[in-house]
Amino acid sequence: MRNKTKLPTMADVANLAGVSSMTVSRALKPDTSVSKATREKIQKAADELGYVLDTRASEFSSGKSGFVAITIPSINNGNFADTVKAFSDGLVEQDLQVLLGYTNYHVDREEQLVEQLLKKRPEAIVVTGGMHTDRCRLLLENSGIPVIETWDVPEKPIDHVVGFSNLQASELMFEHFIAQGHKKIGFIGGDNARDSRGRDRYLGFCNTMEKHGLASDRVSFQELAPFSMEPGASGIQSIMKEWPDTEAVMCVSDLIAFGAITECQRMGMNVPDDIKIGGFGAYELGQFLNPSITTIDVGAAQIGKFAAEKIIELLSDDGDTKSAKIVKTEPILIKRQSA
Template sequence: MKSSRKTPTMADVAREAGVSPMTVSRAFKSDAYVNDETRKAILAAAERLGYVMDSMASGLSSRKTGFVAVTIPSVNNANFADTIRGLTEGLQEKGLQVLLGYTSYNLEEEERLVRQLLTRRPEAIVVTGGKHTEKCRAMLENAGIPVIETWDIPSDPIDSVVGFSNAEASAMIVRHLVSTGRTKIAFLGGDTSRDTRGFDRRRGFTRTMEQLGFDATRLTEAGPPPISMREGADAFSRLMQKWPDTEAVVCVSDLAGFGALTECQRLGIDVPGKMAIAGFGAYEISDICVPPITSVDPHCYQIGMLSAQRIIDLLSDADEETTTSQTVLEPELLIRASTVSTS
């Protein structure tokens, strides 16, 4: 009869010893830097759990490949492109290259990509968001390399985090719109099944509206992600048919916001006189359109640069701090003429 007892993993040892899986991997390599006290704690934890290091996997993982694996939802999104640019430039000083895969906003595709990327033995892996399938999370926990979750603040991080609160980004916009006297506010976008960060922005919208005592049910989906300008325009048209007295709309992205703006112009709705429009992402188009669209800058480039620095620190022999870390950025609200009259 087969035993039902689970075979302990590297992640189990890491939790038992209070360190990261990467530190456990290092502790089992005699030539890798781990201070004596930490190594003894890890070996003791492994003995208590009955964990045995796979010598073949250890040998493979000790070889330097010179690249960092990265997954992003879309290759044609300027925000994620800026993050990759920051990451690439930040890693250049150490001669590390980026190996990129895109998930199409699909968690199952992320799982497939992570499995494929890990077979190539990257020195670190950067993923977008803090939500993963169970199998994907298990692979990341047991990878034995630095794992950086970005563009989010997960409640249960795997290793390191460089991100921001998507919910708070929407809350900032809602509070701004209410300060201008608008209370009949709608949200456009935020697919519930695929775009987890967009859904968090929608959640931030509804929570803040409810906290302020206003109706939070004016929700119009558009998609699937990434939402185009055309889809933003179509969604805004549906929104106005259902709630014609709407005074303002918070859009899941600047592209959706630009679509809403062009639909207002087609319908003869004055912006910001009769309708205020806000987006997310600080895209170039939101700054040069007429009127410019109020947006939130999540500091995409800095996310990449800070992720690169965290990877370099973790791969450096001089770095003894290998516990989970969170770098939380504060999104910046960019108030423009689409929500505030300049006359």
């Protein structure tokens, strides 16, 4: 049955234990001066009433919310999940909880989300990427809390950054293709307007090709920004149809690469003998597929870990923070079978 009666409050516990509510407040948190006997008495009373602290009141009163916010483009993406996991693991000890929101690769949704999150007065906020609406930027700038942009190195950072250059990262793959003697190279991407990191990877393609005097027209952009596998299949189909002599293709993520490789197999092509396919993100599945996927490891977990460390430092900030505002992680090429 739905219990409509009011939940017990601290005052109820105080009454039952025969102390003041202030003493209850102290007894319920560690490292506060309450005698052992009193603490036990209060704990007993609290248990008896089934008392659970109301953090809404607590947060309101103390002015601290006890959590940090993080926004990611998609919840259903192993890379971002790794970042979030490392991030939250890094904050557990500080008694900081993580409030997670996902933007579905839409800046408008991000703006809405950031506003919602800020209303809850987090102690810091982490966002993915450096592309925001003007209002979102303003909200973040005026929030009065540390802001960390991740997974990218924006030209004009709002505050702190933990990320890497998606452009340089993708160049690693194309240099790898070119070093193997390939010239007819393609790229399968997503919606560049919505996903600036994907766009930068594409720009890495263009740059590298240009640098080596090669054409950069073998490109297929698939609609879906929430990366999944199907666009990889369609993407490779359309590239092979238009440019059947393509030698190597990089996909904007490993999931796309997965779709592309398995589609190649269904079309009777051998990867890597007939065509080389590279991915991005070092997803677990890339290790196990036959052929295993050559990819770029961007250190997704590391980003989360660094962001957590940064936040801990910023929140415990006695005086001025010494560490760099911009922390760069180093993407590396993981050479496997597919390319």
